[in-house]
Amino acid sequence: MRPKDEDKVGRIYRAAIKVINLDGFQGCSMTKIATEADLSPATIYLYFENKEDMIDKIFLHLKSKMGNSYFDQESELSPSKGTFRTLWLNHYQYIIDNQEEYNFLENFSNCPLIHHIEKENRHDYCSAFENLFEQSKTAKLIQPMQNDIIYSLLFAPISNMVKKSISTGTTLSTNELIQIFDASWKAVSL
Numbered sequence: 001m002r003p004k005d006e007d008k009v010g011r012i013y014r015a016a017i018k019v020i021n022l023d024g025f026q027g028c029s030m031t032k033i034a035t036e037a038d039l040s041p042a043t044i045y046l047y048f049e050n051k052e053d054m055i056d057k058i059f060l061h062l063k064s065k066m067g068n069s070y071f072d073q074e075s076e077l078s079p080s081k082g083t084f085r086t087l088w089l090n091h092y093q094y095i096i097d098n099q100e101e102y103n104f105l106e107n108f109s110n111c112p113l114i115h116h117i118e119k120e121n122r123h124d125y126c127s128a129f130e131n132l133f134e135q136s137k138t139a140k141l142i143q144p145m146q147n148d149i150i151y152s153l154l155f156a157p158i159s160n161m162v163k164k165s166i167s168t169g170t171t172l173s174t175n176e177l178i179q180i181f182d183a184s185w186k187a188v189s190l
Contacts, residue, residue: 012039013061016058099166106163133151140190
């Protein structure tokens with residue numbers, strides 16, 4: 001197999017995200033994605049076994065990219081309200097800066113295709129969060145809930161408010177961001 005041309009892989013990812021966001025997972029085809037990427041369909045098959053393999057790899061790539069945007073990979077996350085606020089604000093900024101990618105992740109999260117990926121790869125993109133949540137529970141900083149519940153209570157409110165502000169063409173104020181974080185924090189903290 002020939003070495004990957006990262007430019008082509010990037011073009012395929014961007015095209016697939018765009019086509020899938022417009023046509024859905026079932027409505028997209030490798031031909032549509034190839035056309036959008038200005039490549040031949042055969043080129044896509046040099047990099048991916050099939051459509052499901054491509055979608056899986058895009059999802060894992062984007063989850064990793066999103067997670068990496070939340071914090072410096074070199075630093076240890078210490079359990080504190082400030083750490084959670086920083087992660088929360090970085091989540092907000094990621095959504096603002098990467099709307100198409102975030103829409104893809106949201107669509108994929110609500111699709112039956114995700115179940116096998118979640119089971120097989122969860123710790124590949126969530127280990128830092130899992131560790132922070134466990135340390136924070138041990139330190140009695142946050143509620144002793146399942147980590148998925150903590151993640152949802154912290155990040156779903158801002159995700160929904162950003163989607164609403166984007167659809168209405170408005171911007172959340174600093175005061176609104178503080179209010180949303182404080183409400184999310186109260187839901188998970190002790």
